[in-house]
Amino acid sequence: MSETPEKQFTLSQLAAMVDGEVVGDGNTIITGISTLQAAQKGDISFLANPAYEKYLKDTLASVVILSSNSVDKAPCNALVVNNPYLAYATLSHCFAYSLTEPQGVHQSAVVDPLAIVDASAVVAANAVIEKGAVIGANVIVGAGCFIGENTEIGEDTRLYANVSVYHGVSIGKQCIIHSGVVIGADGFGIAPGPTGWNKIAQIGGVVIGDNVEVGANTTIDRGALDNTIIENGVKLDNQIQIAHNVIVGENTAIAACAGIAGSTRVGKGCVIGGGCGLAGHLTIADNVHLTGMTLVTKSIKKAGVYSSGTAVEPxxxxxxxxxxxxxxxxxxxxxxxxxxxxx
Amino acid sequence: MSETPEKQFTLSQLAAMVDGEVVGDGNTIITGISTLQAAQKGDISFLANPAYEKYLKDTLASVVILSSNSVDKAPCNALVVNNPYLAYATLSHCFAYSLTEPQGVHQSAVVDPLAIVDASAVVAANAVIEKGAVIGANVIVGAGCFIGENTEIGEDTRLYANVSVYHGVSIGKQCIIHSGVVIGADGFGIAPGPTGWNKIAQIGGVVIGDNVEVGANTTIDRGALDNTIIENGVKLDNQIQIAHNVIVGENTAIAACAGIAGSTRVGKGCVIGGGCGLAGHLTIADNVHLTGMTLVTKSIKKAGVYSSGTAVEPxxxxxxxxxxxxxxxxxxxxxxxxxxxxx
Amino acid sequence: MSETPEKQFTLSQLAAMVDGEVVGDGNTIITGISTLQAAQKGDISFLANPAYEKYLKDTLASVVILSSNSVDKAPCNALVVNNPYLAYATLSHCFAYSLTEPQGVHQSAVVDPLAIVDASAVVAANAVIEKGAVIGANVIVGAGCFIGENTEIGEDTRLYANVSVYHGVSIGKQCIIHSGVVIGADGFGIAPGPTGWNKIAQIGGVVIGDNVEVGANTTIDRGALDNTIIENGVKLDNQIQIAHNVIVGENTAIAACAGIAGSTRVGKGCVIGGGCGLAGHLTIADNVHLTGMTLVTKSIKKAGVYSSGTAVEPxxxxxxxxxxxxxxxxxxxxxxxxxxxxx
CATH class of the missing domain: 1.20.5 (Single alpha-helices involved in coiled-coils or other helix-helix interfaces)
Structure with missing residues (x-):
């Protein structure tokens, strides 16, 4: 990562971004962000989890973000905030990799004349955009992406390379869609008949709200009749499977490799651990937390922490x-x- | 999805397609299909699961597909059939999204001069087809697909965007392969040696029968020596892993996120729930049904329903x-x- | 697979490659490799697992690779070695499919003028290589691959079609990366705030050593602050999820559909079964073997075999x-x- 041009901020500038209090020298120059253990001079670090307090006294960081009750233990400048982890989240973006963004529609991209691409949008090399698609302001469609017929992508949304979005899908604003994601493939709708399975046409779409992030190789199927819905602020990790007609409520976060079967409705503010499996046609209340690899075969009506399985043994x-x-x-x-x- | 041009059928026309009996006005015009709850005037709906009978009396549908013993309860026209779910499956295709299909080989596609592409086949933008590949009549190869050397794709099969098919694979007729699928990657064949793992060349191929559907981001590895085989009529949901030399028997349906390890042979007519894991070198009898997330470490010799794991608890x-x-x-x-x- | 041109070796030639002893006629011509059951005249086969000894007496193979204590039972020529499975691994490559490799940079590929592509490297059709990327000697970048800014790929590494590698990733020498793999997507770093989740910029990279194989549709996320690391000789099967800041130790092999959560450190020489789930922030000792679908929520300090879950029942x-x-x-x-x- 050594090629990224250096960023530079004073401690006072950073403090202003998170409404924090500087204890020490506000003119200290900060050029990177790191863990307490790996930090070097010029770095800002943070103490959010008490388990890491043991690393505080030996850190080489120039500043540590922390809460007021740890300020006495800092061996360097401190940036005191109410929520150090949240302040770290905010300031991390100051030191993020600056990609050289392409501009406009690359000459190798194939954009149907009946698609509408905002003048500020980027369509990278070898992307394909079909008839009737609508690409909003400042959208970035990565290299090799496919955007199907009549699909709409809201402003400021970014699709990384090789994302596939079928026809008739709606993606909101400020979303991030990672490589290998497939949105709008057919749900698994089949009816047994005398000679085998009969396909049921999947006529619904997918509606994704604003500020949604979708991790690499996650799949979100289109609905059978109504839409599959991912509400605002949902965060999906990698390799998650969202089946047809699932509804995932606002601000729910789902860790990698979880799968949700058809027509299940997950509440708002839930946290679903990695590898969980939810059967179809269930209702999960708001603020339910499932620990990793939990199998859910019945609806959950009350907020709380739930689990299944057994733990590792010799x-x-x-x-x-x-x-x-x-x-x-x-x-x-x-x-x-x-x-x-x-x- | 509002851009789809409207479809229109009379109730009598629809009845003829499913060999059903009209109770009411055969000239009723039907323009959509929907659930009982969401249906509007002009829609056809269906009652297949008795749990939904409670929605029948208030439906706004113009017609409901149902069996003879529910006909008295319909508040509207009825289409009486023996198997309402199967009739729904058949009629759903009348109201499916009509994609504007591309024609012929797109100028941005890269087709090796020694590949054979039927004149009726479609090769969409930026697809790549290697030497010796054979693309049958009416096949649609989606945008960004890769078709390896000497791979054959049978007539009427559709590959959606960004599918990767390695060399020496055979895919039958009337198959549907969704985005992100990878067919024919190397099986996980490694032999321990004095300095680490030694790769075993994966010399077998993959043979997929007719009428097979493969869900988004599913992976089917090539065989180590013999072929990996997916028989006719198999339906695979998303993110399934089929390892080298697995055989999946005719008309077996597998739900999302299941994984089958090397050389396991699954019988015909099986139903494997989401997230199931089957160890290698097993034999699973015909008509076995595994419930979701079942771990199978021994062969199953008799048809029936099998399970493992424990259920969710606080x-x-x-x-x-x-x-x-x-x-x-x-x-x-x-x-x-x-x-x-x-x- | 019938189109592959025939390979041909004498038994003596093959014996020399694995330092084996010929019992029989060293001039025997061998043109293929097969299982004991499927072998035909002209094939070499092998006996590594005692369970297959029953197939030895009826094999039609012209030669069987076996250990000295089975040599008396061979009905044909024998190639006697200390480790028949390892010898099979070595000789399998003699009979592997010979792909017609493309040459140089395909005219449809989009390579940034500031990328460095070795003159001996291949960049296949419709691949995209960004600014500052470094593609080493004899590397093959498959069709439709995306290689992000400043990413480096070591010599002799092969990426099959449609692989996505983000910016700032380092991949070593002699690696094999299968289709659909995503390397360097953002880790799942989110901090709860008053109005929902706040994204944490993922500033670390991914460092992959030499001789690593990564199976189809596997995802390896970039680190939050430090790098995610895959050490030399690691073998990853399909659809594995490696979260941010995970370290996978040298020569560890992981079967399909396993998932490892953030910051977990897996030792060297481990074997992790299919579908296992490892929670975050754990340390797994060297030479740990996890059986399929094991859930690990605590660190494992001693080498050995570990399991969880329950077994299939009616x-x-x-x-x-x-x-x-x-x-x-x-x-x-x-x-x-x-x-x-x-x-």
């Missing part, structure tokens, strides 16, 4: 316990009998 | 049960001792 | 056991009470 011990799990109903009946005999 | 309760699971073998031994002491 | 039996699992803590307390009552 294989020999696990094998014996798995055998016992298979006999669990019988074991419970034997205990019942013992209680009766004793009673 | 996290605090789950934590206690997980601890007990780790002690399960010991608990069973303690019950045995109690029985002995009592007996 | 659904009716499973349902009863799952109910009992939910009552397991209570059951254990009842057993404790019985023991106390029994004195």
């Amino acid at each position: 294989n020999d011990k696990w094998r014996r316990n798995v055998v016992r799990f298979r006999q669990l109903d019988e074991l419970a009946n034997r205990v019942k009998k013992l209680e009766k005999d004793n009673g | 996290n605090d309760k789950w934590r206690r049960n997980v601890v007990r699971f780790r002690q399960l073998d010991e608990l069973a031994n303690r019950v045995k001792k109690l029985e002995k002491d009592n007996g | 659904n009716d039996k499973w349902r009863r056991n799952v109910v009992r699992f939910r009552q397991l803590d209570e059951l254990a307390n009842r057993v404790k009470k019985l023991e106390k009552d029994n004195g």
Whole structure:
């Protein structure tokens, strides 16, 4: 990453961005951001998780973002804020990689004459945009992307390279869609008939709100009849599967490799751990938190933390316990009998 | 989706397509298809699942597809059939989105002079077709697809945008392959040696039958020595992993995020739930149904429904049960001792 | 696969490549490699797993690779080696498909004038290479690949079609990257704030060592601050998710559909089964083996085999056991009470 041109800010400039208080020299020059352990002179770092406080005293950072109750322990300048992790999130963008953005429509891109591409939008090399698509202001369509017929992409949204968006999809403003994402492929709608499965045409679309991020290789299917809906502020990690007619509520965050089956409705503000599986036609309440790899086969009506599965064990011990799990109903009946005999 | 030109059929026309009986006015004009709840005047809807019968009396649909025993409850015209869900599947295609199909080979596509592309086939923008590939009649190769050397694609098959098919793969007729699918990548064949892993060349191919659908971002690896085989009528949802030398039997349907390890043979007519994992070198009988996220480590010899795992619980309760699971073998031994002491 | 031109070797030539001993006629002509069951005259086969010894006596192979203690049972020529599976791995490459490799930079590729592409490298049709990227000697960048700004790819590495590599990524020598892979997308870094989630800029890169293979549609995210690291000799199967700041140690092999959450460090020489899920911020010792679909929520400090989950059962039996699992803590307390009552 050494090629990125250097960024430079004074501590006072950074403090102003996060409404923080400088303890030390506001003229200190900051040129990078790093962890407490890896920080060098010129870097700003942060202490958000108490488990990392042990690294504070030896950090080489020039400034540490922290809360008021840690300020005495800082061996350097401090930037005191109420929420250090949030301040770190804000300031991280000051030091982000500055890509050399392409301009306009690349000559190798194939844009249908009946597509509408805003004059400020970028369409990178070898992208393909079909008839009737509408590409908003400041949108960046990455190299090799495909945008299907009549699909609309709202202003300031960025699609990285090789994203595939089918026809009739709507993506909101300020979204980030990572490479390999597929939006609007057919839902898995099949009806058994006398000679095998019969395909059900998937006539619905996909509607994605504003400020949504979709991780690499995630798939969001179009609806069978109504739309699949991803509400504003939803954050999806990589390799997530969203089936047809799912609704994901506002500001819900879903970690990688989770899958949500057809017509399930996930509430607002939920946090779904990596690898979770949600069966179809369920309703998950707002503010539900599922820990990693939880299998959900029934609706969840109350906010709270939920889990399933068993935890890792040495294989020999696990094998014996798995055998016992298979006999669990019988074991419970034997205990019942013992209680009766004793009673 | 409002840009699709309107379709229009009389109820009698639709009835003829599914061999159904009209109860009401056969001249009713139908322009859309919808759920009972969302239907408007001009729509046809359907009642297949008894759980939805409660929505029948208030539907605004102009026609409802249903079976003879619900016909009395329809508040509108009825289309009476033996299998309403199958009739819905058939009629859904009357109202599907009509894409403006490209024609012929797009000027930006790169087709090797030694590839054979049928005159009726479509090769969309920026697709790449290698030497010796054979593209059949009416095939549609989507934008940005890659078709490797000597790969054959049968007539009427459609590949959506950005599909990657390696060399030496055979895909049958009337298949649908969704965006991001990768067919024919190397199987995971590695042999341990003194200095690390040694790659085993993957010399087999992939053979996919007719009427197969492959969901977005699914991967089907080529065989190590023999072929990986997907038989006729198989339906694969999104993000499924099919390892080298797997055989998936005719008309088996697999839901999203399932994975099948090397050389496992899945029977015909199976239904495999989302997120299931099948170990390698197993044989799964015909007509086996696995519920979601089941882990299969042994062959299954009889048709039937199989499951594994545990169900979702509030996290605090789950934590206690997980601890007990780790002690399960010991608990069973303690019950045995109690029985002995009592007996 | 019938179009591949025939390869031809004498048994003696093959024996020399694996330092093996010929028992039989070293002039035997070998033109293919196959399993014991499928082999025909002219094929070489191998016996590595004792379970397959039953197929040895009826094989039609012209030569079988085997160890000295099976040599008496071979019905044909034998190639005796210490490690038959490793010898098979080596010789498999003699019979691999010979692709017609493209030469140089295809005219449809879009290469930034400030990218450095070695004269011996291949850039296939419709690939896109950004400013500052460095493509080493003999590298093959497949059709439709995207290589971001300042990314470096070491000599002899091959990217198959439609791979997406973001900016600031480093890939070593002799690597194989399969179609649909995404390297360097943003890690899932979000901080909760008063109005929803706030994105954390992902400033780190991805560093991939030498001799690494990455399976189709696998995703490897860039680091939040430091790099995500895949060490030399790592083998990743398809559809694996590697989150930001993960470190995967040398020669570790990971099977398909596994996911590793942020900042977890996996040791050297580990074998991680398909569908495993590793929580974030863990440390996994060297030489740990996880069986398929294991969930790991705590660090593992010792080499060994580990597992979690339960095994497949008929659904009716499973349902009863799952109910009992939910009552397991209570059951254990009842057993404790019985023991106390029994004195």
